[in-house]
Amino acid sequence: MSETVSxxxxxxxxxSMDEIYAEAEQWHVNTGxxxxxxxxxxxxxxxIKWIAASVWVIFFLGPYLRWDGGQAVLFDIPNRQYHLFxxxxxxxxxxMLSLLLLFFAILLAVATALAGRVYCGYFCFQTVWTDIFTLxxxxxxxxxxxRRRLDAAPLSAAKLRTKAIxxxxxxxxxxxxxxSFVAWFYGAGKLWQxxxxxxxxxxxxxxxxxxxxxxxxxxxxxxxxxxxxLCPYARIQGVMLDRTTVVPTYDEGRGEPRGRMKKDExxxxxxxxxxxxxxxxxxxxxxxxxxxxxxxxxxxxxGLCIDAxxxxxDKVGRPRGLIRYASLDEMEGRHAPAMLARPRVWVYSAIxxxxxAGIFYGLSSxxxxxxxxxxxxxPLFVQLSDGSIQNKYTVKLLNKANDDLKxxxxxxxxxxxxxxxxxxxxxxxxxxxxxxxxxxxxxxxxLVGDSVPLTFVASATLPNGTEIEAPRESAxxxxxx
Amino acid sequence: MAENNPFPGENNTGxxxxxxxxxxxxxxxxxxxxxxxxxxxxxxxxxxLYPTWPALPGKSDGENDFTRGILGWTSIKEYKQGVExxxxxxxxxxxxxxxxxxxxxxxxxxxxxYTLASSKVLFGDYCAACHGSGGQGNPGYPVLADxxxxxxxxLSRITESxxxxxxxxxxxxxTILTEPEVDALANFVxxxxxxxxxxxxxxxLYNDKGCVACHGAKGDGVLAELPGGEILTVGAANLTxxxxxxxxxxxxxxxxxxxxxxxxxxxxxxxxxxxxxxxQVGQLEGKLSPxxxxxxxxxxxxxxxxx
Numbered sequence: 001m002s003e004t005v006s007x008x009x010x011x012x013x014x015x016s017m018d019e020i021y022a023e024a025e026q027w028h029v030n031t032g033x034x035x036x037x038x039x040x041x042x043x044x045x046x047x048i049k050w051i052a053a054s055v056w057v058i059f060f061l062g063p064y065l066r067w068d069g070g071q072a073v074l075f076d077i078p079n080r081q082y083h084l085f086x087x088x089x090x091x092x093x094x095x096m097l098s099l100l101l102l103f104f105a106i107l108l109a110v111a112t113a114l115a116g117r118v119y120c121g122y123f124c125f126q127t128v129w130t131d132i133f134t135l136x137x138x139x140x141x142x143x144x145x146x147r148r149r150l151d152a153a154p155l156s157a158a159k160l161r162t163k164a165i166x167x168x169x170x171x172x173x174x175x176x177x178x179x180s181f182v183a184w185f186y187g188a189g190k191l192w193q194x195x196x197x198x199x200x201x202x203x204x205x206x207x208x209x210x211x212x213x214x215x216x217x218x219x220x221x222x223x224x225x226x227x228x229x230l231c232p233y234a235r236i237q238g239v240m241l242d243r244t245t246v247v248p249t250y251d252e253g254r255g256e257p258r259g260r261m262k263k264d265e266x267x268x269x270x271x272x273x274x275x276x277x278x279x280x281x282x283x284x285x286x287x288x289x290x291x292x293x294x295x296x297x298x299x300x301x302x303g304l305c306i307d308a309x310x311x312x313x314d315k316v317g318r319p320r321g322l323i324r325y326a327s328l329d330e331m332e333g334r335h336a337p338a339m340l341a342r343p344r345v346w347v348y349s350a351i352x353x354x355x356x357a358g359i360f361y362g363l364s365s366x367x368x369x370x371x372x373x374x375x376x377x378x379p380l381f382v383q384l385s386d387g388s389i390q391n392k393y394t395v396k397l398l399n400k401a402n403d404d405l406k407x408x409x410x411x412x413x414x415x416x417x418x419x420x421x422x423x424x425x426x427x428x429x430x431x432x433x434x435x436x437x438x439x440x441x442x443x444x445x446x447l448v449g450d451s452v453p454l455t456f457v458a459s460a461t462l463p464n465g466t467e468i469e470a471p472r473e474s475a476x477x478x479x480x481x
Numbered sequence: 482m483a484e485n486n487p488f489p490g491e492n493n494t495g496x497x498x499x500x501x502x503x504x505x506x507x508x509x510x511x512x513x514x515x516x517x518x519x520x521x522x523x524x525x526x527x528x529x530l531y532p533t534w535p536a537l538p539g540k541s542d543g544e545n546d547f548t549r550g551i552l553g554w555t556s557i558k559e560y561k562q563g564v565e566x567x568x569x570x571x572x573x574x575x576x577x578x579x580x581x582x583x584x585x586x587x588x589x590x591x592x593x594x595y596t597l598a599s600s601k602v603l604f605g606d607y608c609a610a611c612h613g614s615g616g617q618g619n620p621g622y623p624v625l626a627d628x629x630x631x632x633x634x635x636l637s638r639i640t641e642s643x644x645x646x647x648x649x650x651x652x653x654x655x656t657i658l659t660e661p662e663v664d665a666l667a668n669f670v671x672x673x674x675x676x677x678x679x680x681x682x683x684x685x686l687y688n689d690k691g692c693v694a695c696h697g698a699k700g701d702g703v704l705a706e707l708p709g710g711e712i713l714t715v716g717a718a719n720l721t722x723x724x725x726x727x728x729x730x731x732x733x734x735x736x737x738x739x740x741x742x743x744x745x746x747x748x749x750x751x752x753x754x755x756x757x758x759x760x761q762v763g764q765l766e767g768k769l770s771p772x773x774x775x776x777x778x779x780x781x782x783x784x785x786x787x788x
Contacts, residue, residue, distance in 0.1 A: 017501050031510055225512075378615030382627045382785060385722030387676065390785070392626065427590065435594065437783065 030298060032225040035151070036288040037144035038134065039280075043307025052122035053131065060176065063183035063191075075185045081431050087363060088400050088431065092370060096362040103355035108233070110348040112240040114339065115325070116247035120234060121302035126226050129177070129219035130286065133170055140166050144283070170220045171212060178211025224287035227300055238297055242344075243328040244336055248303050250281075250292045250323050251331065258292070261316065274318050281305035281323060291323055368401040369428065371409075371458040373474040380477050388418070388443040389478045395436045397458055399428040405460040409438055412455040413476070415446045428460070440476055452476040530554075571599070575772065583636040583778050593779065600780035603773055607759060608781070616784040620728040621753065626785040629724045631702055631716045634785075638711070639778045643769065646758035649716040651695070653742035653751060662686060667736040673700055673720050674730070696720055727752050 030036075040046075065072040067085050074083040082089040089096070111118045120127060140162050141147045153159055182204055183191050194200040195208075218226055227234050241247065251274075259272030275292070282290045284305060289298040291305045309323040329336040339345055376392035384390050397407050406425040411417060420439040428434040442452060458470045486495055488503065497503035508514070527533065531550040539546040574595045578586055586592050605614060608625075612618055616625030628634070631649070632642055654663065669683035679687075679700075687693060687700070695717035697703045702720070705713040718726040725731075727738055738752055745751040761768040769777065 032512075222512075376615060378613060379617030379624070379626055382617070382624060383724060384627055385629045385719060385724055387723055390627070392785075439785075 030224065030228060030288055032222070032228075036224055036286065037147045038286045038288070038304075039144050039283045039308075040135070040138060041280075041284055041304075041308055041311060043304070043311060045303030045307045049122055049131070049302060049304070053128040055123065056125065056128055060180045063180060063188035071187050071189070073184065074187055076187075077185055079431065084363075087366060088402065089366070090398065090400055090431070092398060093362065093366060096359050099355045099358040099362070103352060103359065106348055106351045106355065108237070109240055110345070110352065112237045113242065113245060113344050113348065115301075116241055116245050117234070117237045117299075117301040120227065120237065120300040124233075124300075126218060126231070127286070127300060127302065129173070129215060130223045132173065133219045133223075134286070136169050136173075137166055140169075167216075167220070170216050174212040174215030174219075175208065177215045178208035181211055182207050224298070224300075227287060228298055234297065234300075241295070243334075244342060246325045246327050247295060247301055248291060248299070248306055248323060249295070249326045249328070249331055250275075251321070251326070252292075253331070255292070255322050267317075274313070274322050276312065276316055278312055280308040280312050284308040295328075366400065367470055368399070368462065368468055369405065369407060369458055369460060369470045370398040370400065371456060371470040371472040372396040372398070373456045373472045375474060375477070381479065383479070384441065386443075387445075388441045389447060389476075390420075390439055390441045391476050393438045393440065393456070393474065395426075395438055395456060395458070397426055397428045397434045397436065399430050399432060399434065401430055401462060403463050404429050405462070407434075407458050407460045409436065410457050410459070411438070411440055412457065413440075413442075413452055415442060415448070415452055417442050417454075417476075425460075442476060442478065444478070447478045450478060450480055452478075574599075578776065579772055583640065583775050583782075586775070586779050587636065587782065593783075596776045596779045597783060600776045603769070603777050604780055607769065608777070611756075616781065623726070624724070625781055627724065628785055629719060629722060631718060631726070632714060633712050634782070635711055636778055636782055639781050640774060642756065643774050643777055643781075644758065644760040647716055647754075647756040649743050649754050651717070651738065651743035651745075651752070653740060653745045653748045654690075655740045658690060658739070662690065663736055663739050666690070666692070666739055667732050670720050670735045671732050674723050674725070676723075726754070 062073060063071060067083075070083060072083075072085050076083065080091050108119055137147065141150050150159060150162070179191070179195070186194075186200070186204055191200065191204070195204065222230070255273045255275035257271075257273055258275035258277040259270075260278075261276050281292065282288070282305075284307070285291070286302065286304065287298045287300055289296055291299065303325070306323050306325070310320045313320050313322055327336050372395070374394040374396065376394065380391075382390045382392075395409055399405055399407070405428045407428045408425045409419075409422040411419050411422070418441040420441065421436070422438050426434055426436045438456075440454065452475065454474045454476050456472045456474055458472075460468055462468060486493070487497070487501070491503075492506045494504045494506055509517075528548070529550065530552045531554055532547055533550065534548040535545065537546045537548065574592065578592060578596065581589075581592070586596055604616075608616075611622040612625050613622075618624030618626075623629075623631070630638070632638055632647055658666070665683060665686055669679050669687065672683075673679055687696075692700075695702075695704075695715050697714075697717070700720040701722075702714050702717045703712045704715065707713055725734065727734055737750070741748055741750040741752065743752040743754050759769045760774065761770050
């Protein structure tokens, strides 16, 4: 602090700091000291939430889907191949994975830019599993007030029994989650055979254990704390909103000044806004925030407060929508551009389409065989006794088909060539790379320049009679002329 | 400090700066403390299980001792286990190869792949210094990737070459031939290497001066063709192809070889062309076992695509 600042100014600054400290006393930051017991009520958004959450049924049942006598979707990591509905994807095709990740990353961005944290509110496993866990809690321990009473009550046999059943159910769900997850990678049938008799490998048991504990702790204990303090997506999505993003918002202009209903009050003489200060929006919130304080990091935008408020508005005979999906612009009376007039929407959509097109192109053009040709470098070429020049090539055949194939290698060039080592077809094992060595000879008099372009072609006949070909460009090198 | 505390009764530590900035005694979040103590427990457990504390007194030779951990883990042990595992994988191939001839290995695609892959290291250790990493040869050392085999390129001949080594001989003709004769023969060799037929006089000289004894009646280094495709040679160069045994090749190079010979003791400027024997004699360190020679034979045979 500089010398010229007067004592009065110092006092003034100290005063403003005291105000900030005083304000800090008012801050309510949810650090998990109290368990949020959210009230469950029916409603439109609740229904939509269930429909969205049901997507996760695929996670549990997907591994049992069969295709062509095998598991329809199997991520076979030890053998380094992914099976997707009869298509085998090998590590060589993993550029498609990056497109898939791009697609989902952009999808997240699009959804967030348009309608806020829809992923958080409706699809996220943390939200969905916590929802299921608290549903079980409600079934066993009753509504939120009963739950708080039970938590405060001294330990008794009845309490112990209820709590034990709850935690065991949670652990059971955690186990089912881990088991289903591993089934995608290990094969569902094999997992059922091996797991319970101790025949599965350590990685399987470790994964299931990790998922069981993880699910139990995250959905049972940490709950909204995960969204508050652990999840990076919550933070990322928070900055992807803009003024035009439609999110659950409290209509302050209509609601304030809030006030409780009074007995002798009629619609004509009331001085309060539409908000009856019933706190139902807070009571139903799974993360325990008060939407009336405005947009905040704890809000996962699940829309449950909208259901609560609409129900109350119906009850007191005021119009619905005091809390509703609305953008900041709309709330402040600005012009809100139509969705299709926003450049963001177009840019995001274009990236989505490109990523999808790439994936579809990739999946539809997966050739059953792939040929790589490596030119020998030491020596680059060899002079033979008959005056011709010989080059050596290592061919690597990747067979992505489901059967072993006899692959013939041929070489095309504009000059007369002799190919050695390609007279017998290469027996290419499925799902594997088979190397072979091919020599190409060109007579010195046929060599024009230092190098001659060559095209190697691998061809094979699939068991169903289809002829397939995989070409690969390479070159022939001779002595400098 | 406590008596000067401008904020008495607050849960501060008594440390404050700039009048009102002070440190409070708020506990860290519970999850953080749990993680903290879990890390401490992990560290304690680790130091019991694994080697941890260095610089302890106690070794008889005055060296510092260290705690060893109850698991007895050491990095060298882990490394040795890794090597054992690799050996275990290799053993079944090695056993198969041991019971087969080089010809049989060559005919088995799987074993051939294994042999080519694993012999690359052997080749690098024992052969590449002279013959180049890919068999491309070096000045004075033959190319193994071509089809010019002075001692024969069959599996049995390559095995012979590796096992016993090779040492070609050629007389120094500086005192035997006249200068015009050397000149004529050198020109003859150059002409032949470029696809020429050679004049009758030159052939006459070639036969009269005894070149034919080693380089053969056709000048291709072959003394006789044996049944089964083998050739009989003494390792003399094939004069009819474009490949020169001694670099750089051409007239001067040929003349030098004729004048000073190959591997002649006490002749200054003689060509040096010795390949040592690589067979293991007894338990001699640094030489090749029959199994290794077998695998190298196949490897070398395949360098240029076999004969």
